[in-house]
Amino acid sequence: KKSYDIAVIPGDGTGPEVIAEGIKVLNTASSRFGFNLNFNYYDFGGDRYLKTGETLPDSAIDELKKFDAIYLGAIGHPDVKPGILEKGILLRLRFELDQYVNLRPVKLYPGVECPLKDKGPEHIDFVVVRENTEGLYAGAGGVLKKGTPDEVAIQESINTRKGVERCIRYAFEYCKKRHKMNKLTLCGKTNVLTFAFDLWERTFYEVAKQYPEIEVDYAHVDAITMWFVKNPEWFDVIVTDNMFGDIITDLGAMIQGGMGIAAGGNINPEGVSMFEPIGGSAPKYKGKNIINPLAAICAGGMMLEHIGEDKAGKMIEKAVMEVTGKHLKSLAAGKMGFSTTEVGDMVAKYVLDIKE
Ligand code: IPM
Numbered sequence: 070k071k072s073y074d075i076a077v078i079p080g081d082g083t084g085p086e087v088i089a090e091g092i093k094v095l096n097t098a099s100s101r102f103g104f105n106l107n108f109n110y111y112d113f114g115g116d117r118y119l120k121t122g123e124t125l126p127d128s129a130i131d132e133l134k135k136f137d138a139i140y141l142g143a144i145g146h147p148d149v150k151p152g153i154l155e156k157g158i159l160l161r162l163r164f165e166l167d168q169y170v171n172l173r174p175v176k177l178y179p180g181v182e183c184p185l186k187d188k189g190p191e192h193i194d195f196v197v198v199r200e201n202t203e204g205l206y207a208g209a210g211g212v213l214k215k216g217t218p219d220e221v222a223i224q225e226s227i228n229t230r231k232g233v234e235r236c237i238r239y240a241f242e243y244c245k246k247r248h249k250m251n252k253l254t255l256c257g258k259t260n261v262l263t264f265a266f267d268l269w270e271r272t273f274y275e276v277a278k279q280y281p282e283i284e285v286d287y288a289h290v291d292a293i294t295m296w297f298v299k300n301p302e303w304f305d306v307i308v309t310d311n312m313f314g315d316i317i318t319d320l321g322a323m324i325q326g327g328m329g330i331a332a333g334g335n336i337n338p339e340g341v342s343m344f345e346p347i348g349g350s351a352p353k354y355k356g357k358n359i360i361n362p363l364a365a366i367c368a369g370g371m372m373l374e375h376i377g378e379d380k381a382g383k384m385i386e387k388a389v390m391e392v393t394g395k396h397l398k399s400l401a402a403g404k405m406g407f408s409t410t411e412v413g414d415m416v417a418k419y420v421l422d423i424k425e
């Protein structure tokens with residue numbers, strides 16, 4: 070029997086509640102499909118930081134490298150100044166574990182209310198490949214004359230040929246394997262950010278030569294937000310830099326029905342990858358058993374596909390579709406018609422019951 074070691078970081082706010090439902094569903098899937106999941110819990114997050122002053126001990130990074138995957142709830146605490154936990158835990162993990170792709174599917178599931186007029190599940194099914202270790206997130210820059218009327222704040226975007234190329238290659242490979250429209254769109258801002266996106270554009274069309282079967286396309290980031298709303302059916306796979314990827318995937322989450330269902334994977338194809346619901350810690354819903362656990366459950370499904378348990382991962386997705394299609398009134402916290410734990414129970418039951 071195959072066995073996988075998973076590091077679990079439930080984190081802050083509603084993170085632990087949604088992760089508990091995710092684990093419930095993962096355990097059901099592993100028993101049905103005949104493999105073992107060993108979960109090791111880590112308490113990184115706001116509460117630990119407030120108690121100890123520590124975000125992520127150095128030793129943790131090496132320890133986490135030994136796992137088959139990391140399952141993360143949410144990072145962000147109302148009593149901690151914004152930036153400390155995000156940079157000290159989430160971004161540090163992405164960077165130090167070299168998870169250079171942030172893979173974010175945007176898919177409208179059956180029964181989910183879409184804010185776009187006349188759009189249904191047949192129109193909204195694409196994936197954003199967000200570069201995850203460079204760009205404006207690299208932390209390059211500084212501040213001059215801080216606090217004076219002459220203050221200058223500089224935040225630079227770092228784009229390396231190697232970093233850009235590996236992300237673009239991943240996107241082409243992913244698009245080829247996905248085998249849907251065989252279309253890859255580069256999202257950038259070549260008309261203004263002429264240094265960074267010249268590199269992206271040249272690299273994109275160079276790599277494209279090795280994928281004649283993939284149709285390539287380009288869209289400026291501002292225009293793409295318009296197309297997401299007007300013509301989401303145009304997209305199959307989109308590749309973009311860290312900051313633009315951050316922004317457009319929140320819009321993507323909204324057109325797929327909201328943060329309650331948006332999942333993502335921080336991928337290092339050669340190392341350890343980390344899977345998370347992208348919605349954040351939602352502290353105001355903490356402890357109420359009303360938050361939607363589907364994003365965390367979907368992230369768990371992505372994690373299973375990533376470690377090679379494809380059938381189990383796909384079954385989780387099918388089970389989620391049954392629940393959205395047949396049961397939930399809404400995806401919003403408190404409006405689902407069911408509690409957090411009930412939604413987890415329903416998905417788990419479908420994972421056991423659906424015929425293969
Ligand atoms: C995300 C989040 C993070 C990001 C924050 C919490 C640092 O918004 O995963 O999209 O900006 O990448």
Ligand code: MN
Pocket residue numbers: 315316319
């Ligand atoms: Mn974001």
